[in-house]
Amino acid sequence: MNRSNGSARKRPPPTPKESWPNKQQATTPTTPVIDDEFLDEDVFLDETLLPEDEESLILRDIEQRQDFASRLAKWARPPLSSGYVSQCQSIMFQQLDIDYVIGDSNRELLPLSSGSAAIIRIFGVTREGHSVCCKVHGFEPYFYISCPQGMGPDDISHFHQILEGRMREANRNSKVPQFVRHIEMVQKRSIMYYQQQKSQPFLKIVVALPTMVASCRGILDRGIQLDGLGMKSFMTYESNVLFALRFMIDCNIVGGNWIEVPVGKYRKTAKTLSYCQLEFDCLYSDIISRHPEGEFSKMAPFRILSFDIECAGRKGHFPEPTHDPVIQVANLVTLQGEKQPFIRNVMTLKSCAPIVGVDVMSFETERDVLLAWRDFIREVDPDVMIGYNICKFDLPYLIE
Template identity: 80%
Template sequence: MYYQQQTSHPFLKIVVSLPSMVPTCRGILDRGIQIEGLGMKSFMTYESNILFPLRFMIDCDVVGGNWIEVAAGMYRRTARKLSNCQLEFDCLYSHLVSHCPEGEYSKMAPIRILSFDIECAGRKGHFPEPSHDPVIQVANLVTLQGESQPFIRNVMTLNSCSSIVGADVMSFNTEREVLLAWKEFVREVDPDIIIGYNICKFDLPYLLERAEALHIAEFPLLGRIRNSRVRVRDATFSSRQYGTRESKDVTIEGRVQFDLLQAMQRDYKLSSYSLNSVSAHFLSEQKVDVHHSTLSDLQNGNAETRRRLAVYCLKDAYLPQRLLDKLIGQSIKVLSQLLWKANQKNLVLPNVKQAGSEQGTFEGATVLDARAGFYEKPIATLDFASLYPSVMMACNLCYCTLVTPEDARKLSLPPECINKTPSGEIFFKSSLQKGILPEILEELLAARKRAKADLKEAKDPLEKAVLDGRQLALKVSANSVYGFTGATVGQLPCLEISSSVTSYG
């Protein structure tokens, strides 16, 4: 953090036997230790707040979703399987060969995506409660990443249900059988990703609480690690832009949950009303309207009325699958890119204490009001390609090139070596020291250029979908670097960078 004339400093690396010991260790150092002859001394810790899987990935040069190779003779099959994975073996971590995602290794693995939806029979005038109200249907669609149509499409119903063209209908006499059938289905299908509409706040917690109410002890074993139960905890997402939202964190070991409702509310700032409009837009060709107040009546009717409910349930499982094709995923973690780049350069990141709103704010971009009207003459539209990333690269804006006001006074800085930004901050030019953030941005934009060039040449629909997803993700990733520096409740805020970017812009 900040430009330093010294090329290196001595650091002490502390290794503990379990990840859970890291916060304890950090707390001791933060609070301070009584040292004989020196008194009470506290220490700044570095990279002590990194998630353990990310720490492992950085140390082993592994990036998300890339290909790993283990040479013949360098691994052994496990005698007793600890997971439900199709392959399980032991090897030394140093024997992993991580392949850079380029050429043949840029292809996606055939990730399995399960999209599901549940229906519950609530009492008149009451929102369904898992302690009282049964789960009456579960609809499932399983798709291989990149394919337009699911290869499994089924619905599990409580009591009989008439057949549905293009879907398997599985009927059960008891709710217990429905829940156990779904649990077994998840284990057999072995999805990598579980998606749905409001699944983290409603569907998954409801299924778990309902199974508990019915005393189905084995139901929460939905993950890939044997005997590891699904964990649910209350969570809040807070930011200046979106305010505070309450949600739930659902952990299913070895499977990723992606809630389309939460993603769209966050990425598109949509209300539930406008989300329903989006839903209708994607599904107008097969809209089946069933009001929530009629669910119990349809369930209590006959096989035909339950069929109508099942078609509605299947539609709600199909919707997230369609929406997923239109979305570009959650915001990319800038922190992991910083850590990787810092690791390559023999640098460590400080563990900055969460200062929250104490850090103050910065002036955002200028947005001019449109002059509405009818224009007879054409209007030229001029747009900068990647404006904020371009500013950061051109002006070498980074944590490690920022000069503190104190250093600016002490050091006699030659004007040709520094940039003074319109907001009054001082950064060293790249001729003296290249910043890490500009390097990350250059690589992201270069990778996007390559992905777009490959996209033009690609013929295979799956390859085209993957490359288009990649170039969009790289664009989001480059644009989120600026936001990362301005997030005062984030991992490494630096308002001097973000205010400089908007002032230049």
């Protein structure tokens, strides 16, 4: 122990030896840690900002959509007047097409009906140019059979039960609550052969749906076992008349005439099935068919669309929808009675040179062209579509 000036000093502790990595250990570089306050905001600038060309494309796409929407608004039909909106005036329109669909019975118009029923649809245009879809309820399909001798009014209910049972067996998959709605005896006269009597009894058979007329006719042709009459087959009358045509005959409706639905006799449809401006429900007994005379001989302002498409065909191959895109859709819309069209436009894939007197709209993809034409059809709402071979080529090509 060393002593100096009478005070003892301790030896300082040994410093730790530096550890050197083994030759077999891999050395990894260390990344310096930088505080957030020293980070430059410009480091993230390149990640958040879009390239200039992509941003300009987005802005141009937005501008094109806004411009296209403004054009569609100019081509739309005139807005409905307050009388139509409040349902305080009669609806008078010239009908163009009549068909039917199968739907649920309207309990509001027909409280006693239930199940599926045939709904007549009448499409047309008013004097003001409003598109109309009139859904008619309550008209049922029917046909006639000759009444067998010895059958009286008291036997009809039993005949009804037998025919209902046979119809239920033949239509087991149908969920209609009643196949044969009712049967009544009427006095009619057949136009077949020479007959001295003016009229004779017939049975009018009313069924639930138009498709059941053929099924019921087949059962009656093959024959039914009747008490007191044995096996009896029946000749049917007017069982091949189309349902829509039957409706027109009974309601005195001819092609293209004017139809009136009085105020208070129609109800606005709760769930619309079309893009028509006026879509409403009514009973067939409330429809008034106007004869084409005087003021009802005039034409409504129908919108007539003439269109044509062009495809990028391959050399030596006829265009196919799966391989050859639609590169152009040209449209021309004219009002009935006008000499000049009020819409002239063409929708093209990619750019196109200007065309004098034509509104040229260019799109980047075929999908954009087709969607634009779809929106154009919905907004313009044409009543008649014409064109060269559009039923055999243009329309099927666009659909596929």
